[in-house]
Amino acid sequence: MQVSFIGLLVCTGILLLGCYFRAPLIIGLIVSLTFGATAVVTLSSLGGSSPLIFTFFAALLVTAVAFRRRIWRHLGDVFGEIRPIWALCGLMLYAMVGAWLFPRFFAGDTIVFVQSTMRRGVVEAPLAPVSGNISQTGYFVLGGLTAIALCVLLLHKDRMDQIRRAFLLSCGLHCGMGLIDLIGKLAGAGDVLRPIRTANYAMLSEVKTGGFWRITGAASEASAFGGGSLACLAFCYVYWRKTKSRLAGGLAVLVLVLLALSTSSVAYVGLAILSIPVAISILRSFLSGRFDKTEILILTVVSLGVCMALAIGLYDEGFFTPYVQLLDSMVINKGNSSSGQERAYWNAKSMEAFFETSGLGVGLGSSRASSWPIAVASQLGLVGGLMMAVLLVVVFRGMGSLKQYIDPETNAVVSSVRACALASIVAGSLAGGSADPGIGFFIAVAVICATRVRALGASTPDTRLPTQDS
Structure with missing residues (x-):
């Protein structure tokens, strides 16, 4: 085992940041997700596996909750009130047994x-x-345990402000790392964030496509940065729409710019997919005759952008040629490239493995796909896929009709976390290699489930859970 000094230094900085905001566990966990290429240690006994720094904060959170004074009573509340937790535990058990058997x-x-x-x-x-x-399997189980630990914390005390601050800090840090990476490359300094890339991965951080530098931020490659940008954009956009927060709005614009410059096919296709519900929402408002100020602002900005693009195109016909070639190579003809064909072959063989194992799966971590749903089918099989579908429905449903029993700020935070998780699922469906949906997904499950229980308690006072922090 080789300890990463840089990884420990980054962990210390994040802990100090969390202590400053008086929420070291929650803020530390969520902010650490920004560093997608920074490892704590390298485990030579596991083929050189290098756990990222979020595993340190997740383990710290689980341990802190496990040593709470009334932990068994709190776990009883979680398992008694939150039924999806049973599906999560069943999925963790199936994943562990399947990975070995x-x-x-x-x-x-x-x-x-x-x-x-x-x-x-x-x-x-x-x-x-x-x-x-x-x-x-260790990553997956740690994510599940983190969800249970967060349910314990969120069920007995209102920590929505900590969740909000953590995600906004994470989005701000993501933007900052992306800007530093881009400016360093444009200035000829190369990969200035190389020192924090301590994970034992193939780092594709100094790559050009069509004459454009690929932005990687604190991630290992542009596609990972693009996926993270989609999640940040979804959180900031939804929170801005619901609260009119200038900070969230500014971060959403900045993330959108970085996403457009990232040269990631995952980012471009994912953005197109995420734009569909936005367009439907604006169209619904238009048909009902009830336009929101934010929707008018969105339409105005889009219209000005289109007019500006047309004016530039008329003035200089060749101005957009490099960008058109970039989109052609990264999106339109991506499937015809050697990389696209190779990933399509991975998915085809993964589905063959699903059928050749009679739908049981090959076990978590046994294979590599290029799409999260296919990875779930091939690794977790039909049984594991059904349990995963239960958790996905929980996130997709969100608060539902129960949002009327919570305050607008809490509803805004929960809706934003939900959007963030769904955006990460979209990114994973485009290029995810593992059946693990990521710890961000498990955080969303905990936030939604705990808030739903608290909302039910508010709607029926006789069954309300205690809110004291013990």
Whole structure:
């Protein structure tokens, strides 16, 4: 085991930031998600696996909650009031059993893609136990335990202000890292954030596409930065629409600019998908004759942007040629590229593995796909997929009709966290290689479930849960 000094230094800085805002556990966990290429240690015994710094904060949160004075009573409240937690526990158990059993039971019966331990990259090989079964299952279980721990914290005390601050800080830090990375490359300094990239990943941080630098921020590659940008944009946009917060609005604009400059196909396609519900919302307001000020502002900005683009195009016909070529290579013809064809082949073989294991799956961490739903099907099988679908429905439903029993600020935070999680699912569906939806998804499950229970308590005072912090 090799400890990363830079990783520990970043963890210390995040802890100090969390202490300053008097929420070191929640703020530390959410802010640490920004550093997608900074590891705490490198575990040579697990094929060089390098846990990212969020695992430190997640473990710290789970440990702190486990040592609470009335933990068993609080766990009883969580499991008694939040039924989706049972689906989460069942999914964790299935993932652990499947990660150990299925690669051995179906060994050699199907072909999968795994990370090579001899050289960087993904290779095609017969199904067999690999170090990823341990590391990825560990990440998944840690995410589930984090959701349970957050439910304990959120169920017995209103911590929505801490959640709000944590996500806004994370979005601001994401933008800051993206700007530093872009400015450093444009200035000829190269990858100025290289010192914090301590994870044992293939770092694609100094790459050009069509003459444009690819923005990676604190992530390992542009697609990871693009996925994170989609999640940040969704949170800031929804929070701005519901509260008119200038900070959230400014961050949303900045994230949108960075996303447009990221040269990530995940970012571009994901943005197009996320624009659909926004367009439907504006169209619904138009048909009902009730335009919101924010919707008028959005339409005005879009109209001015289109007019400006047309004026520039008329003045200089070749101005947009590099951008058109970039979109053509990164989005339109992405499927025809060698990378696109390779990823399509990964997905095809992953679905073959699903059927060749009779729908049971090959086990978490046994294979690599290029789409989160396909990874869920191939690794967790039909049973695991159904339990995952339960959690996805929880996030998709959000507060539903219960939002009338909570204050507008709480509803805004919960809706923003929900949008952030759904945006990350969209990004993962475009290029996710693992069945793990990410710890951000588990945070959203906890925030939504705990708030729904508190809302139910407000609607029926006789069943209201205690709110004291003990």
